[in-house]
Amino acid sequence: MENFKMIAKTFFGFEEILAKELQQLGAQEVQQGVRMVSFVGDKGFMYKANLGLRTALKILKPINSFRAYNEQTLYKGIQAIDWSEYINANQSFVVDVTLHSEQFNHSQFVALKTKDAIVDQFRDRYGKRPDVDKDYPDLRVNLHIFNDQCSVALDSSGNSLNQRGYRTATNIAPINEVLAAGMLLLSGWDGQGDFLDPMCGSGTILAEAAMIACNIPPNLNRKEFAFEKWNDWDNDLFDAVTDSLLKRVREFHYTIKGYDKAPSAVMKAKDNIKNANLDEYVTITQEDFFRTEKETRGPLHIVFNPPYGERLEIDLERFYREIGDTLKQGYPGTNAWFITANLEALKFVGLRPSRKIKLFNGKLETRFVKYEMYEGSKKDKYLKEEDL
Structure with a gap:
């Protein structure tokens, strides 16, 4: 060829x-x-x-x-x-x-x-x-x-490739699947540890995180691609390519968890994860993130998409302050990333981000920010590093 x-x-x-x-x-x-x-x-x-x-x-x-x-x-x-x-x-x-x-x-x-x-x-x-x-x-x-x-x-694609085929139920402000996957890859998520999305909505970040962790092709659940109607469409070649990608799927030995405080979001997220055949890897429970603390002993990777105040009405100052307080008090030994289009709200988190990446969510300019939550104080961490 x-x-x-x-x-x-x-x-x-x-x-x-x-x-x-x-x-x-x-x-x-x-x-x-x-x-x-x-x-x-x-x-x-x-x-x-x-x-x-x-x-x-x-x-x-x-x-x-x-x-x-x-x-x-x-x-x-x-x-x-x-x-x-x-x-x-x-x-x-x-x-x-x-x-x-x-x-x-x-x-x-x-x-x-x-x-x-x-x-x-x-x-x-x-x-x-x-x-x-x-x-x-x-x-x-x-x-x-x-x-x-x-x-x-x-x-050759037809409908945009973010339309993976697993998401049938969505909440008010679902995140684009390609945006979710890109955020996860930018954050360094590779499946070598435990993962949490504490505000999981319809479960998109969880599904993309599980597919990255297991090296599952993201568009395996799509109903069709535009090239299937082309004059040179080769069904046998397509099957061979699919099989070669499936041979690269790997096992996953950690946990992927999602929280949402809305019962309807939890139900939708569970449905979508089941549609993607990922329910053996992902656990979703109804929790208010601000009343939780870290459940695992080892490092934890957090990625989430909190409300921006664009389509969901919230008290932004209080909400973003609670994000910072919860991470600081309840989640030591964690790399926490989230995306927001409300750049003012970031000031209320009360933590200094170690990274800020400019992205777009639709037409909204956003920042994808990283907060490193250390075991003990930051000062203790540097003292330990000096001892090495």
Whole structure:
């Protein structure tokens, strides 16, 4: 099978960990960009990337690029591609557009022009044309215009890869699965210890933590990928790639626990964990984090997504102060990470973060912060280190 260039799209701040994921999977010529990483592989690797990457949102296969200064040059550039290689007149397609351009500023207009160029080519050649289907297309065309540079790619994923397939029940403000996985990888979570999400909501962070710990492919539960409708779809190759990834699954010998004080959230989280076939690894109980303390003796890794005050009404000052007090008094020997879009609220935690990473949760700018809770005082820790 021949190799070709691909692009994995991701969130801001995840480019480095996505590049590392690609290298670990076996990608060639890995190069980081902004919210994307390019790489080279064959068709089997395209299947593997869709199944196995935790921090990718989409895998695109570029097929052409050209300069477009106006609607006429856009139309000609699209018509220069032989679309019969990718679709026939009886099939359907849709065009997704991303614009960063002064020449073009209306994505729907660009999508319409692109659609016209494709259907006109079929009508001229065959006397009939493929339909546009926004919901279940046979081919998803991705168009990216930066200034006058137009890049055309086929979307091999379809729905965004954060739609893993295990989450059927959600609460008010669920966290995106790719964001959860990226936070866990940034935090250094590798499954070599005990884990806690003390405000687990619908259980997304717990599910992603368990899949990382056991090296389970994140998109194993997905119902379909866009490439399954492509003309060169190879079911046997896909099964072989899936089997090769499943052989890399490893055992997990620690605990993964989730707390939430809302009974409805606990039920939803349990349902989602069961849907993901992860209930043997994850325990979820109804607890108010502010009334708990550390249950394990060894190191504990905490990652959570507390309310920001955006969609859930809370007394932010009191709430974030209680986070700091609970960690300080009840959780020695813990690395605690959480994400928040409320940068003012961080001041109330009363602890100094050892790391602050800028991320985005949707359009909200956030900080992903780390607090190191030592056994005893920080001063004691340094004295012990000096004795070594």
